[in-house]
Amino acid sequence: MKRDIYENGGYLCWDIPNIRQFKYGTRPNEEQKKNYLVDSEPRMRRYDPEHRERAVVFIETYLDGIVDFINKIQEKTGQQFDSVKKEFSSLLDKILKIEPEIENYQKVKTNFNKLQKSTETN
Amino acid sequence: MSIETINTSAKNHPFKGELIENEFEIDLKRLKQLKNNPDVVIKIEGTKNYYNGRSGKGISIEEKRLYHKQAREILNNLREKYNLNIPPFSFVAGHSEEDGKAVFYTVTEKIKGKKLDDALVDFTEKEFKELEQLLLSLIAYVRDIYEKGYI
Numbered sequence: 001m002k003r004d005i006y007e008n009g010g011y012l013c014w015d016i017p018n019i020r021q022f023k024y025g026t027r028p029n030e031e032q033k034k035n036y037l038v039d040s041e042p043r044m045r046r047y048d049p050e051h052r053e054r055a056v057v058f059i060e061t062y063l064d065g066i067v068d069f070i071n072k073i074q075e076k077t078g079q080q081f082d083s084v085k086k087e088f089s090s091l092l093d094k095i096l097k098i099e100p101e102i103e104n105y106q107k108v109k110t111n112f113n114k115l116q117k118s119t120e121t122n
Numbered sequence: 123m124s125i126e127t128i129n130t131s132a133k134n135h136p137f138k139g140e141l142i143e144n145e146f147e148i149d150l151k152r153l154k155q156l157k158n159n160p161d162v163v164i165k166i167e168g169t170k171n172y173y174n175g176r177s178g179k180g181i182s183i184e185e186k187r188l189y190h191k192q193a194r195e196i197l198n199n200l201r202e203k204y205n206l207n208i209p210p211f212s213f214v215a216g217h218s219e220e221d222g223k224a225v226f227y228t229v230t231e232k233i234k235g236k237k238l239d240d241a242l243v244d245f246t247e248k249e250f251k252e253l254e255q256l257l258l259s260l261i262a263y264v265r266d267i268y269e270k271g272y273i
Contacts, residue, residue, distance in 0.1 A: 037206055
C-alpha cells in the first residue's frame with residue numbers, strides 16, 4: 001500500500017460515516033427507497049503535506065465513525081455485518097502495519113476490538 | 123438542481139418566495155424551507171471556514187465559491203465511484219435575512235422518509251444488504267484516500 005496521502009495532501013469528507021447523516025427514503029418524484037446522505041453541506045477538510053498530524057486526525061475520525069456506525073446497527077438490530085468487519089479489519093491492519101507508531105490508529109483498533117468482543121459475547 | 127432566485131444584491135435571501143422554519147426532524151436553526159416549494163431544503167451557511175482545517179476563521183465568499191466547486195467534484199466522485207446516494211444540490215450566494223451579511227445557501231432536495239437510525243429496525247434482508255454495501259463503500263473511499271491521497 002503506497003502512502004501518498006501525506007505527500008500530496010487533499011480533501012476528505014471526514015464526517016460521512018455517521019448514521020445520523022443518512023435518511024432512508026425517496027427523492028421527490030421517485031418511489032424506490034434508498035439510503036441517502038442528507039447533510040447538504042459537504043464537510044471536507046484539506047490535509048496537506050506540511051501538516052501530517054491533521055490528516056491523521058481526519059482519518060482517525062473517519063475510521064472511528066465507521067466503528068460507531070457498525071456498532072449502532074448491531075445494537076439496534078443484531079446485524080453482524082461480518083463482511084464489513086472483515087474489510088474494515090483488513091484496512092486497519094494495513095494502516096497499522098505502515099504506521100504502527102500512530103496512537104490515533106491504535107485507538108481506533110482498540111475501539112474496533114471492543115466491538116468485536118461485544119459481538120462474540122452476544 | 124436549480125431553483126428560481128431573485129436579485130442577490132438585496133440585503134435579503136435570494137429566493138423567490140418566503141423562507142420558513144423547517145419541519146424536519148433535525149433541530150438546526152440554519153435549516154429552512156421555501157413556503158412555496160416543500161420539496162426543497164435550504165441550509166444557510168455561515169461565513170466561517172469549515173473546509174480546510176482553519177475552522178473558526180472568516181472566509182471570503184470567493185474562497186467559499188472555490189471550495190464549493192471542489193465539493194461538487196468530490197461529491198460527484200462519491201456518487202459515481204462509490205455509489206453513494208447523494209441528492210443533487212446547488213449553492214446560491216446571497217445575504218442573510220438576519221444581519222444582511224453575505225452568506226451561501228445550499229439548496230437540496232428533501233428526502234421523504236425516516237432517519238436511517240430509526241428506519242433500520244424495520245429493515246428487510248434486502249435492505250440490510252443495501253446497508254452493508256453502503257458501509258463497504260465508505261470503507262473503500264477511505265482506503266483509496268489513504269492509498270492515493272485523493273479520489
